[in-house]
Amino acid sequence: MRNAFAASGLALAIALVAAPAAAQDQPVTAGPADSVEPPPQTVYDGDWLSVGIGGGYSPSYDGSNDYVFFPAPLVQGNVGGIGIQPRPAGLALDLIDDADDSTVGFNLGPVARVRTNRARQVKDPVVEAAGKLKTGIDVGANAGVAFKKVLNPYDSLSFGVDALWDVNGASSGMTLSPTVSYFTPLSRGIAASLSLSAERGDDDFNDYYYSVNTAQSLASGLPIYRADGGWNKAGANVLVGIDFDGDLANGGLAAVVIGGYSRMLGDAKRTPYTSIRGSADQWFGALGIGYTF
Numbered sequence: 001m002r003n004a005f006a007a008s009g010l011a012l013a014i015a016l017v018a019a020p021a022a023a024q025d026q027p028v029t030a031g032p033a034d035s036v037e038p039p040p041q042t043v044y045d046g047d048w049l050s051v052g053i054g055g056g057y058s059p060s061y062d063g064s065n066d067y068v069f070f071p072a073p074l075v076q077g078n079v080g081g082i083g084i085q086p087r088p089a090g091l092a093l094d095l096i097d098d099a100d101d102s103t104v105g106f107n108l109g110p111v112a113r114v115r116t117n118r119a120r121q122v123k124d125p126v127v128e129a130a131g132k133l134k135t136g137i138d139v140g141a142n143a144g145v146a147f148k149k150v151l152n153p154y155d156s157l158s159f160g161v162d163a164l165w166d167v168n169g170a171s172s173g174m175t176l177s178p179t180v181s182y183f184t185p186l187s188r189g190i191a192a193s194l195s196l197s198a199e200r201g202d203d204d205f206n207d208y209y210y211s212v213n214t215a216q217s218l219a220s221g222l223p224i225y226r227a228d229g230g231w232n233k234a235g236a237n238v239l240v241g242i243d244f245d246g247d248l249a250n251g252g253l254a255a256v257v258i259g260g261y262s263r264m265l266g267d268a269k270r271t272p273y274t275s276i277r278g279s280a281d282q283w284f285g286a287l288g289i290g291y292t293f
Contacts (some may be wrong), residue, residue: 043251043292045100049077049084054256054288062209062233063264063274063282066123074290083107085142089114092142092162103148111142111162115170117209124277130212130220136170144179155184166205173205189246197262198234206230210271222276227267235262235282251292258286 052074060068075091077084083094090113098105115136122128144160162177181195201209210227217224237260244253263269264280274280 042249044078044249047077047079048251048292049075049079050290050292051075052288052290054286056258056284056286058284058286059278059282060121060123061118061127061273061278063268063271063278063280064122064124064127065277065279068121068123070121072286072288074288083109087111087113087162089116090138094142105146105148107142107144107146107160109142110139111164112137112139113164114138115166118273126220126222127273127277130216130222130273133208134170135168136166137168138164138166138175140164140174150182152184155182157182171201171205171208173208174202175205176200185248186240189243189248191241191248193237193239195237195239196235197237198231200231201229201268203229206232206267210268210273212272222272225270225272227271230266230268232266232268233262233264233282235260253289253291256286256288256290258284258288260284 054072054074056070056072057067058070060066074086075084076086081097083096085092085094085107090111092111093109094107095109096106115138117136118127118133119135120132122132140163142160142162144158146156146158148156150157158179158181160179160181162179163174164177165174166172177197177199179195179197181193183191183193185191206227206229210225210232212220212222212225214224216222237258239256239258241248241254241256244255248254260283262282262284264274264282268274269280
């Protein structure tokens with residue numbers, strides 16, 4: 001499985017061009033209030049949708065030191081007042097329709113993702129011998145708040161958390177994934193974001209993905225290990241979006257670049273899958289292209 005931070009960062013990176021940076025270079029005209037021109041319309045006024053595709057390079061499973069390429073499609077937008085937000089191999093919906101001129105926004109809604117950690121693309125023969133895991137289908141809820149115009153008229157600082165439960169009989173566990181992100185345009189055609197993320201799993205989740213049971217030990221030669229719930233990883237992404245025609249506000253084609261690092265923590269770091277066969281240091285990079293209309 002590709003690293004979750006890489007996948008989520010790639011989706012966010014492609015979506016950076018979906019941040020309204022309208023009027024950044026518009027002059028301010030002094031004079032009576034009725035002589036001031038209204039802000040120009042952008043593609044993000046009303047319904048809009050971004051679609052894209054990207055490719056990344058990241059660890060083959062959480063804690064691996066073998067790296068693989070992976071594709072990452074994107075769908076993001078706002079249709080009928082419902083926000084559509086990307087997640088690693090999944091989507092989240094925002095059912096709160098904030099006013100366009102508000103300086104504080106909220107999001108709340110359902111979220112779902114597919115989790116393929118050690119279910120595919122396992123390159124290490126010893127870890128592969130321990131047996132592939134079942135694909136997880138995680139569903140739950142997301143909530144967050146965003147503060148706009150923090151350091152300039154076009155930036156935002158966002159706090160959010162996803163709570164997810166496996167419903168496909170894989171781990172049958174639960175995760176909490178908090179995120180803090182700062183977004184700002186660097187020019188009319190370039191935007192950037194810094195995101196800090198983490199993941200915490202309960203006992204069932206961590207036991208499934210990070211324990212080595214007797215059968216897995218006999219098959220792979222790894223020592224038996226029992227993982228308990230706790231924080232599994234924390235990391236940071238730096239993302240840059242570049243609009244092809246130099247104007248973020250009118251949509252169209254844009255390219256993105258991402259670089260990031262995460263660190264395995266707790267029992268996810270101490271498990272033989274990481275400490276013997278892998279690495280606690282997880283690096284990744286990705287490129288993508290998206291179109292907004």
